[in-house]
Amino acid sequence: MFTGRCLCGAARYHSTGPAMFSVVCHCRDCQRASGSGGVPVLGVPKASFTSSGPIRQARTTGGSGQPAVRNFCVECGSLLFGTPESAPDLVTIYAGSLEDCRDFQPTEALFVGQRPPWARLAAALVEHP
Numbered sequence: 001m002f003t004g005r006c007l008c009g010a011a012r013y014h015s016t017g018p019a020m021f022s023v024v025c026h027c028r029d030c031q032r033a034s035g036s037g038g039v040p041v042l043g044v045p046k047a048s049f050t051s052s053g054p055i056r057q058a059r060t061t062g063g064s065g066q067p068a069v070r071n072f073c074v075e076c077g078s079l080l081f082g083t084p085e086s087a088p089d090l091v092t093i094y095a096g097s098l099e100d101c102r103d104f105q106p107t108e109a110l111f112v113g114q115r116p117p118w119a120r121l122a123a124a125l126v127e128h129p
């Protein structure tokens with residue numbers, strides 16, 4: 001079970017899981033969208049996921065050429081989860097919004113070729129360029 005919320009608490013979500021993958025994405029899009037060196041992402045089945053509150057979607061074209069959809073709280077702007085149109089059965093929870101961030105145990109780092117040196121994580125992850 002994964003539950004989370006935005007900074008102001010107006011937008012919430014929960015998922016019964018399971019976690020299908022746990023990664024940190026260092027692509028430039030994730031950096032720009034989050035203002036950080038990478039985004040920790042937890043994949044769960046869409047059928048297990050519900051959300052509530054004032055959530056808006058931002059749609060951009062991702063590196064794959066597919067639309068990337070990021071869902072954020074209208075009130076406070078917190079990024080909460082992604083709903084990739086290229087994988088409609090999947091929701092990608094941004095792990096910093098989890099009620100208990102320790103539920104997120106990343107195993108892989110993606111797009112490390114775009115990762116700045118200061119965003120290297122202490123955890124030993126399998127790295128993909």
Ligand SMILES: [Zn+2]
Pocket residue numbers: 006007008009010011073074075076077078
């Ligand atoms: Zn909020």
Ligand SMILES: [Zn+2]
Pocket residue numbers: 025026027028029030031
């Ligand atoms: Zn990314």
